[in-house]
Amino acid sequence: MADIEAKITFLKADEGGRTSPVYSGYRPAHLVNEDYLTTGVHHYYNKEKVELGETVLGTITFITPDAYPNCLWIGKIISIQEASHIVGYAEITKVFNESLIKKV
Template sequence: MNDDFDFIAYLKYRTTDEGGRMTPAQSGYRPQVRFDFEKSTSSGRQVVINKDLVFPGEYIETQITLMSPYLFENKLYVGLKFEFIEGAKIIGMGEILKIKNEKLKTTF
């Protein structure tokens, strides 16, 4: 498992009936991450914990490394929900469980 990540999150990929993926996502997949408070998105590399593939509809824990973490400095907190997207399509939802990158933690 990679030790260089920004946070751990609980994810659920949407099923095709929900408008999500038709095929499993591999560990290392890089969809865009979008938080409600921010219009900007960042590619977020997802390293799945203890699995290689994530099937649509499955709930999993993953380590996420943001490719543009500076966009979210002092804005993230445990329990914050987010979407992950491909183009304009929302393919799943997530919730932050633990933040490793101290620069990202909110100060309020």
């Protein structure tokens, strides 16, 4: 089951992003905390392929979310990375996994 829903934007190549489009099932790293990168699987609503520079709504399922609880909220923007290289951003629109919701 997905952990979050997000508006996902990929940088164009001339903005420092990838050089090829991405497909549903893409598994980049995500900076969920200032000091914690984790892999997540993307699934895009009504799209199989996302062009660079495009924003799409979709879900992200993280690996081992129990390792970084209480770190996400609606409106938080997390970077999408390939190693240390930022290729896009995800703005959280829903948090499905309650253990990830930041407690106030």
